[in-house]
Amino acid sequence: MSRIATKRLQKELAELQQKGPPAGCRLIQAENLEEWVFALQVHESVFAGEEFALRFRFSTSYPIDASQSPEVTFVTTAPFRPPEHPHVYTNGHICASVLGSGWSPVLNVQSLLLCIVISLFLLRWLTSSFPLECSISTIQSMLASCKKKELPPDNDRYIRNAPKSPKDTRWAYHDDTV
Template sequence: MAAIAPRRLTKELKELTMGECPAGVQLLQSADFETWVLSLEVLGESLYKGEVFALRFRFEPQYPIASPEVTFIVDDKFKAPIHPHVYSNGHICASILGHEWSPVLGVASVCITLQSMLASCKKRERPPDNDRYVRTAPASPKKSRFHYDDDTV
């Protein structure tokens, strides 16, 4: 790993474990600087009230210059939220995870953005191309070419 990723991740991990985790977010796993798992709950009144989701963050050696790969975990314990920007395989269509990524962003700010995205949702539905995308999607959503055209859901 390049020298910057471990330094940055050490700083973020310390913040997350020392009580600076955003409300509704909990660090579940951080055994290394490659993969972290966090729980995410939307606070307040929303379509997702009372539901808890899990996010997997995968970090490249170029982090924070390169965005992390962030997906909702889909397994026996967790499901991806039904949302117009979340595919049933857990991939997330969010511009901050793609072309609008900035090194000033971090794990906490991604979690807050996803909480906000879920909290503002007006209708539970999958993206219109969910079935096709899930059948043909690359393993990493970072290799997908999402079209970011709707931030109003």
Template sequence: AQVLSKIACLRLQKELGEWQASPPGGFTYKVSDNLQRWVIEVSGAEGTLYAGETYRLQVDFPEQYPMEAPQVIFMHPAPMHPHIYSNGHICLDILYDSWSPAMTVSSVCISILSMLSSSPAKERPSDNDRYVRNCRNGRSPKETRWWFHDDKV
């Protein structure tokens, strides 16, 4: 594994401190000594299709964070959602092309929860099986050439 740059380390320590002071609603950081991989528990929002359900996100930070986006995937079992593949990959533009160094883990979590909350149906993306098959050899979601279906989601 690559080692985080000094900038990434300082930035993540700061983010973790801010998270612990005021965690985003619906999320719990699973404490570990690995700054480079965070595991975050997500609780489905009340009044949505995912109410009462709990999922886990695995967030891996690249050496050049925050210039480069973190890799964020749902750990098994991933929620049933039109933009979440069964292997946990998430089709959300801010994790790829629209990432900005001003974003934080908290802001990414809030975007993911709002994506979950606005889902009209619990179903997999239409190309789920093909996509998951193509990722079998351990391909990272960052290597996918995403085509974002809909800016409103």
């Protein structure tokens, strides 16, 4: 891992351990700087009472290279499973622009957790003045008004042909209504 990536991840991990992750999230694994796992729950949503886990894998050039966002997936092994959401595939891959073309080195693990939690789970209480480090258009692309649990319409086809890493998928960010 590069010196820049090591310093940045050490700083982010120290902040997460001192201040804690965002509400509804908890760090469950960070034994090294290459992979971290967070558990998350969202209470006021169709996912109330469920717990999910997000795995972050970091590249050696994190965060500087704009194409080097962390690989973020939902954990699919027991006791966890991915949520039934139109932008989350049953293999844990997430179709979100902030994890691909919308990535910026100013984002960090905490802001990605906030983006994912708000985007996937929370109700539509978001305003343009909400103090988040990710763009409103990203949030709108997966918007928090998920009122019904459902898989992406192309889930089965995608799963059959999906690469191991979602970073190797050419996502089409087209549905901003969910």
